[in-house]
Amino acid sequence: MPHPGDAAQPRRAPSTEQISQRLASGALDDVLATIKRTGGCSQPLRLRGHLSAVDPHTGASTPLWSTTGQPGQALAVACGNRRASRCAACADTYRGDTFHLIRSGLVGGDKGVPQAVRSHPRVFATLTAPSFGPVHRGPDASGRSVVCHPRRSGAACYRRHTADDPLIGQPLDAQGYDYDGHVLWNNHAGDLWSRFTVYLRRHLADAAGIGRSEFNDTVRVSYAKVAEFQARGLVHFHAVVRLDAKRPDTVVEHPPVWATTGLLTAAIRSAAAAVVVPVEADSGVRFLSWGAQVDVHSITSGAFTSGALGEEAVAAYIAKYATKSTTDDGTLDRRVFAGAPLGHLGLTDHQRRLIHACWRLSEVPGLEERKLDRWAHTLGFRGHFSTKSRRYSTTLGELRRVRRDFRAGQARAAGHDELLGDLPETAEETTLVVGSFSYAGQGYAHPVDRWLAESHHRSRVYSRRVGREQLAELEEAA
Template identity: 40%
Template sequence: MSTLTTGRDAQALRRAATPDFFGWLEHTRAAGGCTRPIRLSGTLTAVEPGTGRVLAEQHTDELPDRTLYKACGNRRAAQCPDCAWVYAGDAFQVVRCGLTGGKTIPTTVTAHPVVFATFTAPSFGPVHHRHIPRHTCANRRRCDCRPAPCRARSTAGTCPHGQPAACFTRHDADDPQLGRPLCLDCYDHDHQVIWNYSSGELWRRTKQAIERHLTAVCRRRGIPHVQVVTDSGRIRRVPPVRVSHGKVAEMQRRGAVHFHVLLRLDGVDPHDRHALVPPPAGVTVDDLDAAVHAATRQITVTTPPHPDRPQGWPIAWGEQVDVRRIGPSDGDVTDAKVAAYLAKYATKSTEVTGHCSTRLTPDTVDAYADPEGDHLARLIDACWRLGRPTRHHTTRTAGKTEDRQGDLDPTPNEYAGLRRWAHMLGYGGHFLTKARRYSVTFGLLRDTRAAYRRTEHTDTADSDDTSGMVTVSTLAFVGSGWLTDGDALLANTAAAQRRERQRVGREELAHEAWSGVAA
């Protein structure tokens, strides 16, 4: 038994032996299961709304451990599995409500045309990959099909750097070589990190192109524009259809992001422009499918000039653009499957590439970046190098012009953000985004959950006295993490037990409901 385990058990025993142990467990319930909870100190004041009368006041010094615990809320499963589990649940609801309705979204959205599209990055050089030409397995999650050779080229020879341009290995699913370039020197690491950095702008223009394509379809079919009244009272003529999306970014093993996007076709209500109504009868899911393919073929972004590449980099989608239609509840691509799939990837980051770190600084970047290192080290080095300060100041001395490198200039480097997102291999966007009208917000789900927790153990007789109470907090950050490893063990174990009881309870209720229907 290690010293750490022995010390943790002793700390847990000391905590469990204290008279207020169960009060401490209840106090830490809000952060139970969190890896590094936030510790806050300050005053909690209960105020009567309207009058502002103070009903009660409490300082955190009166609480156990003289602090208030709050879950960190990190969405990354690699950083905090418990908070990521909560985030994944919210992400599932956000995605699912946009397909089936509920939680302020009308159920009529189930009749709207929807496609599930996957947009990938182009090739920046050959990499090791696992390809199965034909699946014979019954379950793709436990696929045991034999893959084809990685890159079987009998006449490939070698690259200009002397590396083999072919690979005859049949890679396993967990092979660390997957996603790694066949030749590190041939691979365009600069272009890949620039693609990650600019992929958000590429997506924005792609969605605009999809909507333009659908507007042109309506025009050809004689479907007129709709007149709506803006918030300022002006009348505008807008296209009769619009596209709402929910998008999740997923990092591939090679370190390039690709997007999984749900695209829902909505109509426009002339009397309420915020209402969710079906599109006109003359526009179908076939038109939405064609619009996605047309937009991905035509949209290309050229980035601003850089000292290392004055003409900029071309940013476009890869050839593998997959568009599937959301089918009935018993189909291969259903709303529940898509929502669960997107919610799972919303909690991931760069873990699949083998790199996982916090934001890099000039003091820590040397531990990860190396221009002569492996694939990930070169990607991080490309972010740091391309994001370097390239500003210069020009002065005139005795009729001559001098350039002093490193001085300030009104035109900074357009790629300076690459250093901020070097730990993300250049990608600085959110991993889950949505259109404003697509679905409910995370804020609404959090507020609903908080309101439920406040009234979960409140008796009906006392509910009227506290329903209108507002808590005003004046809190300051004092630290993060549990005070001891023993506290972490007890709080996280109690949280796991509560979740298990809730799961068993839900299963029992579902069984009773099904038994009643069957009877």
């Protein structure tokens, strides 16, 4: 199982001539300081502006800090992009935050979640899309090579595709493939999930033999999910679903004894089968639903056992897909406008047909508000790639605040907190710091600088990996 610190593929190193030119241009110390401060972000944002200290009682404003006089007359901050194809360093940070967010809801003990959640009913569920036409298949779940589509009639394929075969996920018969249904399903996947969460509560109440109002007053369904694109270009969801006792406060307690893992598993399957979302399309009303494949595994407190998954493995698996490189799943990491040329993007014919279907359907009466043309780069999918219910665990914002406070403390201890200037530490609680910044650009001016940033990130990843291996050796020796 990949760890949340795994890095993206490195880019080609600059030539000796480029490195020599960069060294001769000077200011490399400032670049290295920026790289270290932004954690190796490959395309930092440049901001111009100032900070002021405002007394909340008198309203008096005192200049505190300005980008004037800084290198490049700007402040460089990490881009914060979650996509590994855009910035491996920021995606690594996002992946790590997601890992701890998911893990805290499974093991508890910190971040406001009690350790007792480990005894709550909880499962790892995967909800998939239906078929819109046969596509080439690769090895099965165990990695065993299988015959692709040995059909007696219609489109067939008797090859055994390897895992890296580009044909995997491509339609056997593109002319007969339902491209409109494909992109409409992606576009309404968020609606399917929303309706699924409603149906799940109803099916749990019915399976328990109690009224739905009583169930909603007694049990809370908490979840965290992530969206992943399959090779065929359809999104599916991986989710951790947990049952808690419902309380008016923020305390998470064990649900009633009748709320079991078996009850939750059965309700997930039946609720997924019952969900239907009607959509008005140019060919009439379509009824969208989940695919027949619904996988549900219980989550154990230890390592993998038959039919169950360990907590660490589940957290790492979800975190991995929260930042998956878009180039790996066939979607794009930038928007493409309707009618724009696609030849230079290296897309397959299947992907181009899906994008064109998005553009065409965006003009169909009744579908304008779905904004399919704006989401053509994600093949129609317009939802969030990772979401959670309110009480599942902590939030990404809280994790970022803790990291920001920790780094501010480190900077204060080292005497390098230039952004707070001469503001006394005791004044932080009584003085309002107001910033006014404007966008001044993004990225590095020289390709060598970006390569140095990415090298810095890869060295950090390598150091963590070596540290984990050494720790594992020490634990094994002990």
